[in-house]
Every structure is written in C-alpha cells, then in structure tokens.
Amino acid sequence: MTEDNFDVVIVGGGPAGLSAAVALGRARRTVAVIDSGEPRNAPAHAVHNFLTRDGTSPAEMLRLGRAEALSYGATVIDARAENAVKTDDGFAVTLTDGKVVAGRRLLVTTGLVDELPAIAGLRERWGVDVLHCPYCHGWEVRDRAIAILAVGPTAMHQAQLFRQWSADVTLLLNDQAEPADEQLELLAARGIAVVRGRVESLVVRDDALTGVAMSDGRVHAAEALVVAPTFTARAGLLVGLGLELTQHPMGVGTFVAVDATGATSLPGVWAAGNVSNLTGQVITSAAEGLWAGAQINANLLGDDERAALEAYRAVRSTP
The missing domain is CATH 3.50.50.60 (FAD/NAD(P)-binding domain)
Incomplete structure (x- = not known):
C-alpha cells in the first residue's frame, strides 16, 4: 500500500x-x-x-x-x-x-x-548524572564533585573543560594509558586529581550518584560522572x-x-x-x-x- x-x-x-x-x-x-x-x-x-x-x-x-x-x-x-x-x-x-x-x-x-562503556549502573544514570557535554549539563552540576571517566581521545579535554564548572574534578584513568608528563603537570596545575585503576560500578544512594567503585574496592566520591560515548x-x-x-x-x-x-x-x-x-x-x-x-x-x-x-x-x- x-x-x-x-x-x-x-x-x-x-x-x-x-x-x-x-x-x-x-x-x-x-x-x-x-x-x-x-x-x-x-x-x-x-x-x-x-x-x-x-x-x-x-x-x-x-x-x-x-x-x-x-x-x-x-x-x-x-x-x-x-x-x-x-x-x-x-x-x-x-x-x-x-x-x-x-x-x-x-x-x-x-x-x-x-554507545557507552560496559560499567554496572552507568546506562541507567545516563542523561541524569552520567553526562558527556558541559554545555548541556555543566551548569546543573556546578561546584559538585565531578569525575571524568577516561574513555577515548577526549578525556583530557573533558577534564579541563569541566574544571571550569567545579574545583572538584577527578580524572579516572580506568586502566587507560598513563598521561604524558606535560599532561600530568597541567592536570596538577589546574587542581585535577588523577585516579589509577579500573572502574567497576557506580554507587547510587537515594536515586542519586554518590561515587564510583573501583575494582580493588576503593570508592571515590562523585556526584556527576562524565563519559565520552x-x-x-x-x-x-x-x-x-x-x-x-x-x-x-x-x-x-x-x-x-x-x-x-x-x-x-x-x-x-x-x-x-x-x-x-x-x-x-x-x-x-x-x-x-x-x-x-x-x-x-x-x-x-x-x-x-x-x-x-x-x-x-x-x-x-x-x-
């Protein structure tokens, strides 16, 4: 027809x-x-x-x-x-x-x-407190604890961008390659912490992201997680x-x-x-x-x- x-x-x-x-x-x-x-x-x-x-x-x-x-x-x-x-x-x-x-x-x-990384709980929080665009969501998470998940070639740029919205920014390397010395120096200069190891899952309390759990049992506080899909x-x-x-x-x-x-x-x-x-x-x-x-x-x-x-x-x- x-x-x-x-x-x-x-x-x-x-x-x-x-x-x-x-x-x-x-x-x-x-x-x-x-x-x-x-x-x-x-x-x-x-x-x-x-x-x-x-x-x-x-x-x-x-x-x-x-x-x-x-x-x-x-x-x-x-x-x-x-x-x-x-x-x-x-x-x-x-x-x-x-x-x-x-x-x-x-x-x-x-x-x-x-297309998102296969991390437990990540897809369910996508668009809520798992984000990718500072211009879309940066204002809403300003001054909060923001973690950047190292995925793909844009993680360093994302970390520096989101630092504009918050002084509490952490780069989670997630077993990705170690940044070059000059990159590490720039992260330190901007007050961005670097966490090594693999991210295992998200920690959610009262329907809000509170942290990320690492494969070795450590938990890092985070109220927003930035992911580059x-x-x-x-x-x-x-x-x-x-x-x-x-x-x-x-x-x-x-x-x-x-x-x-x-x-x-x-x-x-x-x-x-x-x-x-x-x-x-x-x-x-x-x-x-x-x-x-x-x-x-x-x-x-x-x-x-x-x-x-x-x-x-x-x-x-x-x-």
Whole structure:
C-alpha cells in the first residue's frame, strides 16, 4: 500500500526533522515526517542552550514541534522506516507495517546512538548524572564533585573543560594509558586529581550518584560522572541506499557527510542533525533542519521550473 505522494519525506521527527517540516510546510510543500519515537535525549530532564526554551523537557519540546509542523500541513506518521529505495520519481520508504511513503526528495534526521562503556549502573544514570557535554549539563552540576571517566581521545579535554564548572574534578584513568608528563603537570596545575585503576560500578544512594567503585574496592566520591560515548549515526536507511559512513576526525564515531547545503553524496537525499553532526546540540539540529528544508525547497523549485517551462513550450508549439 502506498500513501499519497509527498514533495519531501523526512525520516526522523526530532528537532532537525520537525524544523525542516515547518520550513517546508511554510513553503507550501507537502511533507511527511516518519518518526519511531526514540529521541536520543529522552533520558535528560531538560533541554538547555535553546534560546527561550531553556529548561523545557525533551518530551514537551517534541510535542510543541509536532504541533507546529502539523499547523503548517505536515503529515506525521508514527512508525519506523525499514528501508528506502530510489524510484523514477524520487524515493519510496517502506514502514514496519508494510506501508510505503513516497517523496520526490528524502531528508534523513535520524540522529545517533550513544554507545557507552560496559560499567554496572552507568546506562541507567545516563542523561541524569552520567553526562558527556558541559554545555548541556555543566551548569546543573556546578561546584559538585565531578569525575571524568577516561574513555577515548577526549578525556583530557573533558577534564579541563569541566574544571571550569567545579574545583572538584577527578580524572579516572580506568586502566587507560598513563598521561604524558606535560599532561600530568597541567592536570596538577589546574587542581585535577588523577585516579589509577579500573572502574567497576557506580554507587547510587537515594536515586542519586554518590561515587564510583573501583575494582580493588576503593570508592571515590562523585556526584556527576562524565563519559565520552562513541557516537554512531543511525544511518541504516542511507547505508541501504549505498552511502558509506565517515569516521569523525576526532575519533568519536561515525557520521553522514553532507555538503554546505546539507545534501549527501546520494542525489536527492539530504541529512541534518546528529546523523551528520555528531556534536550538535538541540538548537544546532533545529537550525540545520531549517537550512536543509530551505535547500530542498530550492532544489525542488528547479524541477518545478523545468516542468512549467516544458508545459509552456508544449502549449506554445501547438497549432
């Protein structure tokens, strides 16, 4: 079964996808937004650094975004997109129930998955007091005991960043390589303690993080734990279309490369938000969705102009 054809099919109903839907709806394009209801920031209490929306819960942000997109004529479909194929007219996206949604252009805003270390209790506290972004959560844990878990290439940078929010910062090496002498000197200069050994689990009391337990039985006080996850773009749909993912230059994960307009290397396919920008915040994703929507509209305009010109010339050539 095929739904009505749309000018644009957007897969992913987060800030990027909904912002694009609003822009395209206001441009009087027909838009379908397919969303599986799995927002990356669902565990977080609130969205921050979004002007006029600071402190809004992720669920409320999505509710408001959906209502706004619907007000401009967008169709929102609660379903998972299983695959997409190129057609003569654009793209056909198959949903889990077998329905097919067709569009002249395709925008993928499916975000990313945070892959976390296998430490007992860590996943359950993710987005609460297990954090990764100082700009998202630093203010909320200011002046508290903050521990940095050494994972990947960014631990030193994270330790120095979070020192801006608290004087009580500890770097947990977690059996990672010993920092270079100059790094240790800089940590000492900034008053950042270094703890060697492997982290075993989190210590939680009264639904709040109080410390981290080491494999040798030691417990270090911590009211917030900073972890650098591996960011993996949710790009199965695009990979199925033949696109290859790109390794991030900082070694933090994989993403979908796009050009200045948000277009991927696949003709007719755009991407926006965390699927193409691993470190973008909510407001960044919304802005990228707006930009991609405007660029898709301009791209569609080229088709409209060509079709109008062909029809005009056909009429003019008729005796």
